[in-house]
Amino acid sequence: MKILHASEVKEIIDSVSPEDLIRSIEESFIAYSNGSASVPPVGYLGFQDPPGDVHIKYGHIKDDPYYIIKIASGFYDNYTVGLPTSDGMMIAFDAKTGVLKCLLKDEGYLTDLRTALAGAVSAKHIGPKDIKAIGVIGTGVQARMQLEMLKLITDCREVFVWGRSKENLEKYQVEMTAKGFSIAMANSPSEVLNASNLVVTTTPSMNPLIYQREILPGTHITAMGSDAPGKQEIDHNLFSKASVVACDSKLQCMEHGESHFAIENGIIGEADLHEIGEIIMNPISRKEDDITIADLTGIATQDIKIASLVLDQIDFNP
Amino acid sequence: MKILHASEVKEIIDSVSPEDLIRSIEESFIAYSNGSASVPPVGYLGFQDPPGDVHIKYGHIKDDPYYIIKIASGFYDNYTVGLPTSDGMMIAFDAKTGVLKCLLKDEGYLTDLRTALAGAVSAKHIGPKDIKAIGVIGTGVQARMQLEMLKLITDCREVFVWGRSKENLEKYQVEMTAKGFSIAMANSPSEVLNASNLVVTTTPSMNPLIYQREILPGTHITAMGSDAPGKQEIDHNLFSKASVVACDSKLQCMEHGESHFAIENGIIGEADLHEIGEIIMNPISRKEDDITIADLTGIATQDIKIASLVLDQIDFNP
Numbered sequence: 001m002k003i004l005h006a007s008e009v010k011e012i013i014d015s016v017s018p019e020d021l022i023r024s025i026e027e028s029f030i031a032y033s034n035g036s037a038s039v040p041p042v043g044y045l046g047f048q049d050p051p052g053d054v055h056i057k058y059g060h061i062k063d064d065p066y067y068i069i070k071i072a073s074g075f076y077d078n079y080t081v082g083l084p085t086s087d088g089m090m091i092a093f094d095a096k097t098g099v100l101k102c103l104l105k106d107e108g109y110l111t112d113l114r115t116a117l118a119g120a121v122s123a124k125h126i127g128p129k130d131i132k133a134i135g136v137i138g139t140g141v142q143a144r145m146q147l148e149m150l151k152l153i154t155d156c157r158e159v160f161v162w163g164r165s166k167e168n169l170e171k172y173q174v175e176m177t178a179k180g181f182s183i184a185m186a187n188s189p190s191e192v193l194n195a196s197n198l199v200v201t202t203t204p205s206m207n208p209l210i211y212q213r214e215i216l217p218g219t220h221i222t223a224m225g226s227d228a229p230g231k232q233e234i235d236h237n238l239f240s241k242a243s244v245v246a247c248d249s250k251l252q253c254m255e256h257g258e259s260h261f262a263i264e265n266g267i268i269g270e271a272d273l274h275e276i277g278e279i280i281m282n283p284i285s286r287k288e289d290d291i292t293i294a295d296l297t298g299i300a301t302q303d304i305k306i307a308s309l310v311l312d313q314i315d316f317n318p
Numbered sequence: 319m320k321i322l323h324a325s326e327v328k329e330i331i332d333s334v335s336p337e338d339l340i341r342s343i344e345e346s347f348i349a350y351s352n353g354s355a356s357v358p359p360v361g362y363l364g365f366q367d368p369p370g371d372v373h374i375k376y377g378h379i380k381d382d383p384y385y386i387i388k389i390a391s392g393f394y395d396n397y398t399v400g401l402p403t404s405d406g407m408m409i410a411f412d413a414k415t416g417v418l419k420c421l422l423k424d425e426g427y428l429t430d431l432r433t434a435l436a437g438a439v440s441a442k443h444i445g446p447k448d449i450k451a452i453g454v455i456g457t458g459v460q461a462r463m464q465l466e467m468l469k470l471i472t473d474c475r476e477v478f479v480w481g482r483s484k485e486n487l488e489k490y491q492v493e494m495t496a497k498g499f500s501i502a503m504a505n506s507p508s509e510v511l512n513a514s515n516l517v518v519t520t521t522p523s524m525n526p527l528i529y530q531r532e533i534l535p536g537t538h539i540t541a542m543g544s545d546a547p548g549k550q551e552i553d554h555n556l557f558s559k560a561s562v563v564a565c566d567s568k569l570q571c572m573e574h575g576e577s578h579f580a581i582e583n584g585i586i587g588e589a590d591l592h593e594i595g596e597i598i599m600n601p602i603s604r605k606e607d608d609i610t611i612a613d614l615t616g617i618a619t620q621d622i623k624i625a626s627l628v629l630d631q632i633d634f635n636p
Contacts, residue, residue, distance in 0.1 A: 001423075043361050045378060045385060050414055056374060056387065060363060067363060069374065069389060071409070073416030087416050091389070096368055098391030098405050100423070105319075 028305035033277025116145035122294035127220035135196030139163035236261035351595025434463035440612035445538035453514030457481035
């Protein structure tokens with residue numbers, strides 16, 4: 001068994017070409033949607049005192065050399081003892097023998113990366129051809145990583161960002177300016193929507209931040225913050241304006257994420273929801289003024305594919 | 319993170335006193351039945367080519383310092399490449415922070431041990447006071463370990479064993495004689511039933527091996543082979559003679575194991591099924607001629623408790 005620590009995982013994955021990163025996540029969506037992946041329901045273990053959540057995502061893609069089990073935790077009081085609140089690791093087993101091959105102690109980095117790549121893949125296949133400005137709602141890890149991964153699919157560097165904390169907004173501006181973006185701080189989500197035609201929402205909000213009345217023709221929204229029941233970033237009425245509603249997993253997005261609010265309220269039907277894997281296989285023709293939405297909740301095939309990029313570069317013969 | 323290899327796990331657990339071993343499994347049954355354990359449904363991943371099964375059992379017992387995730391695999395063609403067909407490991411995480419504490423690479427030994435201990439605990443709480451002879455159906459790992467663990471709760475060393483292969487029977491006799499038992503080889507399961515009042519069935523049989531007409535008053539049967547759907551060791555009609563039908567988990571035993579065949583065929587009702595944890599808390603009074611059954615399918619609290627016995631002896635301060 002090999003053990004890779006976070007720094008080693010990071011070094012390996014950061015050496016992968018942009019094309020291979022994008023392709024791996026495209027393949028993860030296709031594998032999920034075309035039935036070649038075995039992806040059982042996510043395992044969950046909850047804790048009250050102190051509060052914590054543990055998620056086990058696992059699965060196998062047909063003909064892949066490994067099956068992957070990802071264990072991710074969030075213990076929200078960890079800051080009181082000087083530990084990060086979230087952690088994660090992936091375990092790779094030989095799919096022909098069950099032998100434990102590798103422990104990827106990536107501390108959640110691979111999850112962050114595949115989540116950001118899913119945003120870029122969504123923008124590539126569903127978003128506008130001509131991205132004039134990128135809107136970002138939120139100032140956390142994904143607000144940064146989504147932007148960085150969008151570099152792989154667009155030359156646009158104009159960014160409008162909104163977050164609740166002025167201090168965090170300023171930090172974000174400094175940091176992302178250093179990475180080659182032109183960052184304008186918006187005073188409201190509405191200002192972001194007004195200035196951008198590709199918007200990424202990255203918050204853990206429990207209430208809508210962007211509304212139907214604010215959205216302009218030609219806008220694409222990638223909503224990736226609502227990864228658990230109870231969270232919502234987009235007013236469900238906005239779905240009535242969308243010509244395409246895409247999601248990573250119909251099964252998951254009818255249970256949590258953004259789409260289920262729209263379905264439950266009769267704004268769209270189940271048949272209006274299309275998996276990104278299906279769209280990659282059968283591309284849509286987007287008209288310039290179309291409003292589109294990608295609802296991302298995170299699926300195990302993304303974990304499998306991103307882990308595989310690391311595993312492919314490891315020499316398992318000692 | 320500590321990593322313990324199979325030999326290290328074995329050395330630690332083999333130093334634990336018989337009393338503590340029995341107590342830990344008693345506590346595991348109580349925790350399962352009294353609601354102090356969080357035990358989500360078992361995760362499963364199946365493989366066709368080559369054939370394999372992966373089970374993820376996980377959970378947490380209230381106030382325990384660790385939560386445990388067990389990953390166990392069976393790849394049935396592994397013998398063709400010189401590997402064991404089954405493997406297993408347990409991962410311990412700090413229940414207050416989610417920090418990965420220990421990888422127990424026990425290769426399934428802890429599972430084998432807790433399964434055998436569950437047989438001993440069943441015999442102790444449900445079986446006859448005066449064990450005259452022990453019957454064993456099967457000659458594999460559990461046929462050996464169940465017998466060894468029964469040493470912890472009875473002085474009886476008279477054993478009648480049956481298995482399909484004469485060669486394996488002879489090996490079993492030699493090996494278990496060396497461990498202090500008097501082993502008689504039976505020509506049929508019926509002969510075993512005729513000679514023993516504590517019978518343990520340990521086979522992966524898909525068809526009943528022991529029948530209603532063969533069972534004598536005063537017999538207790540611990541059935542532990544039927545750990546997955548489709549397996550059956552006991553004719554379901556035999557349940558009509560049982561004064562007590564015990565199981566590790568009502569939920570699991572109504573889905574697989576032995577009891578569900580009896581329930582589905584109307585031989586017993588759901589209310590006739592009692593969890594061993596409940597019986598330990600509210601002991602039954604067994605009459606000498608009573609026929610009793612313990613149906614064991616394996617539950618995560620057993621894994622948690624047996625792992626805890628190992629973890630308790632590790633110094634996590636470097």
